[in-house]
Amino acid sequence: MSIWLELAHTFLKVGLFGFGGGFAMIPLMQSAAVFKNGWMTASQFAAAIAMGQVTPGPVAISATFIGYKVAGLPGALVATVAVFAPSLVVMALLEKFYLRVRGTELTQAVMHGVLPVVVALILHAALSLGRPMLNAWWPPVVALLVAVLAITRKVGYGFLVAMSMAVGMLMAL
Amino acid sequence: MKADERSTGETGPPAVPDWRAVTLAFLKIGTVGFGGGFAVVELIHSELVLKKRWLTEQRFENMMALAELAPGALTVNLLAGIAYRLGGIGTMIVATAALLLPSFLLIIFLAGAFLAWQHHPMVQSAMEGLTAGVVGLLIAVAWDLIKRAPRHWCCLAVGAAALLLGLVFPVNPIWLVVMGGAAGGLKTWIAAHTRLKGAAVPPKS
Numbered sequence: 227m228s229i230w231l232e233l234a235h236t237f238l239k240v241g242l243f244g245f246g247g248g249f250a251m252i253p254l255m256q257s258a259a260v261f262k263n264g265w266m267t268a269s270q271f272a273a274a275i276a277m278g279q280v281t282p283g284p285v286a287i288s289a290t291f292i293g294y295k296v297a298g299l300p301g302a303l304v305a306t307v308a309v310f311a312p313s314l315v316v317m318a319l320l321e322k323f324y325l326r327v328r329g330t331e332l333t334q335a336v337m338h339g340v341l342p343v344v345v346a347l348i349l350h351a352a353l354s355l356g357r358p359m360l361n362a363w364w365p366p367v368v369a370l371l372v373a374v375l376a377i378t379r380k381v382g383y384g385f386l387v388a389m390s391m392a393v394g395m396l397m398a399l
Numbered sequence: 400m401k402a403d404e405r406s407t408g409e410t411g412p413p414a415v416p417d418w419r420a421v422t423l424a425f426l427k428i429g430t431v432g433f434g435g436g437f438a439v440v441e442l443i444h445s446e447l448v449l450k451k452r453w454l455t456e457q458r459f460e461n462m463m464a465l466a467e468l469a470p471g472a473l474t475v476n477l478l479a480g481i482a483y484r485l486g487g488i489g490t491m492i493v494a495t496a497a498l499l500l501p502s503f504l505l506i507i508f509l510a511g512a513f514l515a516w517q518h519h520p521m522v523q524s525a526m527e528g529l530t531a532g533v534v535g536l537l538i539a540v541a542w543d544l545i546k547r548a549p550r551h552w553c554c555l556a557v558g559a560a561a562l563l564l565g566l567v568f569p570v571n572p573i574w575l576v577v578m579g580g581a582a583g584g585l586k587t588w589i590a591a592h593t594r595l596k597g598a599a600v601p602p603k604s
Contacts, residue, residue, distance in 0.1 A: 241471055243573045245580075248472035249540040253572045261569065270517070272530035277509050279536070282433045283502030284472030290503055294510045302507055306499065313471035314491060317480040320465045331587055333468065338549055339583020342558030343575045345544045350565045350572075352537035355530055365531035372535025377542050384433045387532045394528020398521050 229297050230304050236263070237289050237308035242316075245337070246344035248285035251309070253347035255288060256354070265296050272355055279387040286310065368393055414452055418490040421482055422497045424451065429498040432474065439474045443481075453485060475499075557582050 236258045244251035252275060259265045259274075266274070274295075278288035286309050293305025359365035368390050375381045416424075428446060432439040440463070448459050462484070466476035475495065482494040516522045548554050561575045 239573060243576050244470045244472075245576060246544065247467075248474075249537070251471070252537065257572050262571075269526050269530060272533050273513055273517075273526055275533045276529035277506050277513070279533070281502040281505045281509070282431060283429055283499055284475050286472045286475070287499065287502045287506055290506045291510045294507060295514065299507065302503070302510075306503060310471065310475060310495065310499065313469060313476050314479045314483075314495060316469040316471075317465065317476050318483050318488060318491065320469055321462075321480050321483050324461070324465055331591070332584060335583040335587035336580040337468065337583065338551075338554060339557055339579040339581065339586070340576055341544060341548050341579075342554045343561040343579030345541050345548070346558050346561035346565060347572050347575060348537050348541045348544070349562060352534050352541070353566075355537070356534040359527060359531055359534070362527070365527055365534075368528060368531035369535040369538070372532050373538040373542070376536055376539035382433065382438065383536055386536065387529060390528040390532025390535070391525045392528070394525040394531070395521060397528070398524030 230300065232263070233293055233296060233301055233304045234308045237293070237305045238312060240289065241286070241309040241312035244286070245340045249348060250344045251286050252288075253351040255292065256351050259292050265292060268355060268358065270295065276387050276391070280384050362397075364393065364397055416451070416453055416485060418486045418493060421453075421485055421490055421494045425478060425482065425494040425498040426500065428478070430501045437473075440477065443474065443477060447481060454481060458484070553582070553586050 240251050240254045240258060244254055255274075256271055260268055260271050271292075274288040274291040275285070277291050278285045281287060287306070289305040289309040290302045294302035297304070356366075356369060359369075372386045372390060376383065376386060424446060428439070428443060432442055444459060447453050448456060454462070459481075462477055462480045465480055466473055469476045469480075475498070478498055479491050479495050483491040486494075513522070517526070548558075557579050561579060564570050565572070565575060
């Protein structure tokens with residue numbers, strides 16, 4: 227019972243503070259699942275994120291994987307509901323009161339303050355995920371290639387993730 | 400300034416669907432909407448605005464603005480808002496569940512397979528590749544966000560401070576997000592205050 231409450235509490239927070247899109251949730255999930263609670267290793271967390279990429283739907287669905295790993299199917303359900311519930315509540319509220327919040331100077335300014343923090347957090351997550359992979363020569367090359375392709379060519383994220391997995395498998399041979 | 404889009408009938412009143420139609424449409428988007436982010440926003444636009452004509456361009460744009468403001472995944476926010484607008488809270492909950500169902504089932508399947516095989520050397524090497532790919536994506540996303548961020552010393556300072564704090568201390572990232580928002584709010588408040596006193600501070604960001 228308490229592990230479910232723990233999951234619900236954790237992912238409600240991730241959902242509520244994940245400003246700036248699905249990717250902004252990755253550092254929050256990493257902090258909760260890997261650093262704070264030790265629910266999974268860094269590479270298992272990377273798997274969770276990667277699976278969020280190769281499935282249709284948003285990145286935040288990685289929460290489903292984390293919940294499943296921690297407490298099976300009920301855990302997956304609790305984590306998924308918890309991570310998306312704040313979105314629904316906030317959207318319903320915004321939709322009701324949007325004439326008052328839309329485009330006011332203060333909401334704009336708050337978002338302008340949040341955005342750089344999100345960038346910093348994402349870079350930080352990239353660093354902590356990337357540090358252990360410096361042991362081999364090819365992962366940094368793959369990471370760089372994926373970054374460049376994603377930025378310039380607008381190749382689909384799911385495709386890039388699938389290709390990185392294929393490269394990894396080739397390297398095992 | 401945009402017109403008040405609560406007034407109806409800009410290009411003919413949009414069709415009003417019932418909750419089953421909305422749920423079915425969301426199920427379809429949840430099944431084919433690979434990639435997330437702006438690629439899926441395109442898909443949503445063509446499905447719901449152009450094909451089904453459930454909402455006007457104007458209303459779609461407004462919903463996008465709200466979705467960017469709300470926490471969480473952009474596409475879920477956008478669709479939840481649309482469903483709420485089309486049929487209230489019940490429709491929003493059912494339709495969002497339908498939207499997430501395909502991904503949910505697929506990821507449960509993948510998670511089961513992964514956890515069963517994760518110690519196999521082939522799977523481990525595949526994982527290393529995946530991790531590298533995810534790191535690359537994170538860099539690309541950070542890059543995109545930096546391009547969209549306003550060029551202002553305050554932004555740079557807040558970002559640099561957050562990066563340093565996060566690197567040096569094990570700060571909970573949620574606190575960093577809250578502090579960033581507070582810094583942004585404070586900056587505007589100070590600017591508004593000095594403007595009131597007659598100092599010429601341009602409010603442009």
